[in-house]
Amino acid sequence: MTYHNPPTPPRKSATFDDASLAEIRRAAATGIYDIRGGGTKKKLPHFDDLSFLGASMSRYPLEGYRERCDTSVTLGTRFAAKPLHLKIPITIAGMSFGALSGPAKEALGRGATLSGTSTTTGDGGMTDEERGHSDLLVYQYLPSRYGMNPADLRRADAIEIVIGQGAKPGGGGMLLGQKISDRVAEMRTLPKGIDQRSACRHPDWTGPDDLEIKILELREITDWEKPIYIKVGGSRPYYDTALAVKAGADVVVVDGMQGGTAATQDVFIENVGQPTLACIRPAVKALQDLGMHRKVQLVVSGGIRNGADVAKALALGADAVSIGTAALVAIGDNDPKWEREYNALGTTAGAYDDWHEGKDPAGITTQDPELAARLDPVAAGRRLANYLKVMTLEAQTIARACGHNHLHNLEPEDLCALTIEAAAMAQVPLAGTDWIPGKTGL
Amino acid sequence: MPYFDLSETPLRELNRALHAIAPGANDREFEVANPRGSHAVAVGCQAPVAVTIKGSVGYYCAGMNSAATITVHGSAGPGVAENMMSGTVIVEGDASQYAGATGRGGLLVIKGNAASRCGISMKGIDIVVHGDIGHMSAFMGQSGHLVVLGNAGDALGDSLYEAKLFVRGTVKSLGADCVEKEMRPEHHAVLAALLEKAGVTGVETTEFKRYGSARKLYNFNIDNADAY
Numbered sequence: 001m002t003y004h005n006p007p008t009p010p011r012k013s014a015t016f017d018d019a020s021l022a023e024i025r026r027a028a029a030t031g032i033y034d035i036r037g038g039g040t041k042k043k044l045p046h047f048d049d050l051s052f053l054g055a056s057m058s059r060y061p062l063e064g065y066r067e068r069c070d071t072s073v074t075l076g077t078r079f080a081a082k083p084l085h086l087k088i089p090i091t092i093a094g095m096s097f098g099a100l101s102g103p104a105k106e107a108l109g110r111g112a113t114l115s116g117t118s119t120t121t122g123d124g125g126m127t128d129e130e131r132g133h134s135d136l137l138v139y140q141y142l143p144s145r146y147g148m149n150p151a152d153l154r155r156a157d158a159i160e161i162v163i164g165q166g167a168k169p170g171g172g173g174m175l176l177g178q179k180i181s182d183r184v185a186e187m188r189t190l191p192k193g194i195d196q197r198s199a200c201r202h203p204d205w206t207g208p209d210d211l212e213i214k215i216l217e218l219r220e221i222t223d224w225e226k227p228i229y230i231k232v233g234g235s236r237p238y239y240d241t242a243l244a245v246k247a248g249a250d251v252v253v254v255d256g257m258q259g260g261t262a263a264t265q266d267v268f269i270e271n272v273g274q275p276t277l278a279c280i281r282p283a284v285k286a287l288q289d290l291g292m293h294r295k296v297q298l299v300v301s302g303g304i305r306n307g308a309d310v311a312k313a314l315a316l317g318a319d320a321v322s323i324g325t326a327a328l329v330a331i332g333d334n335d336p337k338w339e340r341e342y343n344a345l346g347t348t349a350g351a352y353d354d355w356h357e358g359k360d361p362a363g364i365t366t367q368d369p370e371l372a373a374r375l376d377p378v379a380a381g382r383r384l385a386n387y388l389k390v391m392t393l394e395a396q397t398i399a400r401a402c403g404h405n406h407l408h409n410l411e412p413e414d415l416c417a418l419t420i421e422a423a424a425m426a427q428v429p430l431a432g433t434d435w436i437p438g439k440t441g442l
Numbered sequence: 443m444p445y446f447d448l449s450e451t452p453l454r455e456l457n458r459a460l461h462a463i464a465p466g467a468n469d470r471e472f473e474v475a476n477p478r479g480s481h482a483v484a485v486g487c488q489a490p491v492a493v494t495i496k497g498s499v500g501y502y503c504a505g506m507n508s509a510a511t512i513t514v515h516g517s518a519g520p521g522v523a524e525n526m527m528s529g530t531v532i533v534e535g536d537a538s539q540y541a542g543a544t545g546r547g548g549l550l551v552i553k554g555n556a557a558s559r560c561g562i563s564m565k566g567i568d569i570v571v572h573g574d575i576g577h578m579s580a581f582m583g584q585s586g587h588l589v590v591l592g593n594a595g596d597a598l599g600d601s602l603y604e605a606k607l608f609v610r611g612t613v614k615s616l617g618a619d620c621v622e623k624e625m626r627p628e629h630h631a632v633l634a635a636l637l638e639k640a641g642v643t644g645v646e647t648t649e650f651k652r653y654g655s656a657r658k659l660y661n662f663n664i665d666n667a668d669a670y
Contacts, residue, residue: 032662145544145563148525150486150506177661189546189565189584190603194660197601199582203562204521204540210501213481217502217521220457221486 023266034266035174037099037355037365039167039258039303039325044275046258047309049422050415051431054401062400069396070406073320075118075297076158076227076250079219083227083250084136084158086320087116088392089407090310092384093255093301093324094140094160094231096122098175098184099262099355100328101372102129103380104364107331109134110377111384115392120160120322122262123173123198125187126152133381138229141218143172144198146188150221158251159218160229161211163202163240166259166302169233169273173198174263178358181367208243215248229253234274234302238282241298245290251297253322254283258303260325262365263356276302276313278425281412284317293317294408307394314395315410316426330387331380332362444469449476453483460510463489477503479519484512487529504531507548523550526567539576542569545586551640558595561588564605570640580605581617589636591645599653607653608633610645621656 012018026034055061062069076083092112097105099122106129112119118136125147131137139156141148153159164170175184175196185192205214215228230244231253244252256276261269280300287293300313301322313321325333334342336349338361345352345359355365363374399407402414416431417423423430424437446456456474463469467489474495477483481500484493487510495503498516508527517535526545533541536554543559545567552560552569558576561569566585577595580588583605593611600617606629607620616622630647637645 145525145565148544149527149546150488150508150525153506191660194603195662197582199563203559203581204502204524204543210520213501217482217485217505220453220482221506223458223461224454 035176035263035356036266036269036353037261037263038269038353039260040270040273042270044258045277045419045421045425046275046303047277047312049277049419050312050417050426050428052308052311052315052398052402052414053416055403059403061403062405064397064400067400068405069399070408071392071396073297073408075229075299075320078250078292078296079224079248080158080227080250081223081225082157084118084138086118086136088388089314089318089320089395090115090304090388090391091117091138091299091320091322092119092327093259093322094120094122094138094162095324095328096124096175096262097127097130098122098124098179098188098367099365101363101366101375102127103372103375103377104328104331105130106133106377107375107380107384108327109137110381111327111331111388112136114381114385115388117388118157121156123175124184125149126156127187131155133377140231142198143200143202144188145203146190146196146198153218153226154222156226158227158229159222160231160253161215161218161249162231164233164235164255165231165261166234166255166257166273166276167261168264168268169235169257170200171264171268171272172200173261174356176263176356176358179356179367184367208247211243211247219248227251229299231255233257234259234276234279235272237274237279238286241283241286242290245287245292245296249296251299252283252287253299253301254279255322256300256302259301260328275425276300276304277422280313280316280318281425281427287317294319307391307396308398310391311395311398311407311410312415314407315414316412316428319408326387327384328364330384331364332375332383333360333364335362338362443471443473445473445475447475448478448480448483453480456483457485460484460487460489460491460493463491465489477516481519484510487512490529498535507531517554518552522552523548523567526550536573537571541571542567545569547586549636549639555592561586561605564588568636568639570636570642572640572642574611577614578617580607583607587632587636589633589640589650591642599655601659602653602655604655606632608636608650609653610650613651613653616653619656619659620653623652623654625650625652 073089113135120138138158177193227250229251230249232240234256257273297319300318341361360366363371415428472493477497479500485505490509493512500519502521504512504523511530513532518537520538521540523531524543526548528547532551537552537556539557542550544563546565552571555573560575560579564583570589574592584603590609594613597617599620633647
């Protein structure tokens with residue numbers, strides 16, 4: 001008797017899925033790792049896995065639209081003579097001129113200014129256009145020191161010492177030759193057209209003891225006026241925050257692995273760092289253990305998309321959040337109106353991440369003058385301001401529903417988690433229980 | 443002459459006074475006594491004044507200097523003249539690591555030895571070291587000149603861009619993408635001018651070798667992966 005194997009439908013491997021297979025073929029064909037922009041594309045525990053409890057018998061809600069819910073925040077109250085007073089607790093993250101076009105940087109400045117918040121420079125220095133269109137501009141002090149000069153340090157409103165970023169904690173920057181235009185090359189003192197490498201660690205200090213002295217130098221040069229932030233990637237948030245405080249920071253910025261980058265290796269983006277959700281409570285605990293919560297402000301970034309995310313980050317103890325990817329989307333990045341051109345580049349709106357190639361149809365992540373001219377910085381700035389306004393209104397809506405007259409009055413007790421992972425990371429109870437994984441005696 | 447005794451006067455007062463110098467001010471020579479290894483001495487100067495420091499200093503002395511001439515009559519800790527924009531900084535003794543790091547202009551003269559990472563990420567500064575320099579010096583050096591009358595340590599000029607390196611003595615090893623290059627007449631001229639500016643006498647430019655970037659790492663090539 002002959003055995004006939006009955007036909008079965010084709011089944012693809014969950015381990016060797018289409019993306020994994022495609023990457024193996026791409027690596028075999030090219031001999032180089034994949035480089036891209038943006039943050040991790042993995043599904044990770046995130047703010048969506050939390051829910052607010054809202055008012056009930058024991059909590060009294062505020063009237064929506066009628067009762068005031070303050071959104072202001074002051075950053076840099078510890079040592080700086082001139083702290084930053086923001087109308088909203090949402091700032092624009094550091095993104096360089098070089099990675100972004102001039103009009104894109106101008107749009108970010110315009111949008112932030114209309115909203116009463118700050119924007120931030122990036123690797124490569126400060127441009128006059130950016131300074132001119134930004135009421136509050138944070139100047140990043142990076143390992144590469146490209147374009148770094150004391151005059152720009154003095155005309156900044158705050159200084160952000162970048163130790164790492166969430167997309168690539170432990171990694172330096174990268175700006176490939178296609179984007180090293182004459183102006184970018186001049187600002188960075190580099191030959192035109194080379195693949196620019198940014199160092200992964202600072203050239204003139206190592207460790208928190210040295211950093212304390214570096215901060216003293218920066219304060220002395222700027223006459224103790226400017227708030228000094230320290231930005232770390234989400235790797236060891238408890239110790240990094242504690243050491244930042246020890247080193248003398250006014251503000252600590254913790255960037256989780258959903259945070260974006262202009263360009264780095266995909267393997268780095270996807271496999272190094274901790275989710276934003278996992279970073280907040282350890283950072284807050286470090287501040288609390290040192291008696292510095294609300295004295296040294298905590299800014300959280302990495303995957304913030306809407307007012308609910310803002311409210312959740314603040315409820316977990318952050319003083320403010322910072323947005324990068326979402327701000328780019330607001331001004332036009334990955335807009336479906338460019339779909340035909342995305343298709344021509346072999347991608348689709350929403351998935352375009354070859355920002356390093358400088359061919360962005362939206363004119364944002366490019367140094368091509370013709371593409372850059374597509375972005376109207378005035379209109380784009382207005383779009384960003386609209387978006388920031390919506391996020392703020394959404395966060396206020398939630399805060400009022402929880403009975404709070406200031407976004408900073410949101411607290412972990414306002415939250416429950418929808419998954420065990422989120423409960424463990426955010427250290428709030430799993431919905432329907434009083435269980436916080438990892439906490440004993442509850 | 444304004445005089446600051448750092449054993450009695452806070453550092454803040456010194457730096458505040460240096461930052462407050464008005465254009466055309468008469469007091470253009472400052473003296474600093476008893477620095478006792480203080481950090482951030484005479485940082486962020488913006489005026490063409492002379493600052494004489496009588497003793498050794500800690501980290502970042504003369505950091506981000508613009509226009510001033512700052513002389514340390516002693517040794518300097520890490521990061522002396524870091525990110526200098528212009529002016530002159532002279533260290534009569536030795537300098538610790540990162541001397542002249544990321545400097546964008548001006549002249550740094552170290553009359554003793556400099557430790558590791560001298561001229562790291564230099565962006566236009568000229569550095570003249572009378573003695574030896576330590577390992578990883580001129581790492582990722584982008585522009586400017588590093589002149590060493592003594593010997594250089596390991597991995598000189600690793601990942602070098604366009605900074606030019608001149609060493610009179612031995613080089614223990616060269617870093618990735620750093621190679622010895624021909625000394626052409628224009629290099630002799632540049633070197634002679636730097637030696638003169640740094641007050642070096644009795645030394646011929648023919649005693650030096652020039653090192654620069656092979657430029658093989660400027661654009662990624664998988665065949666150079668071993669060097670990354």
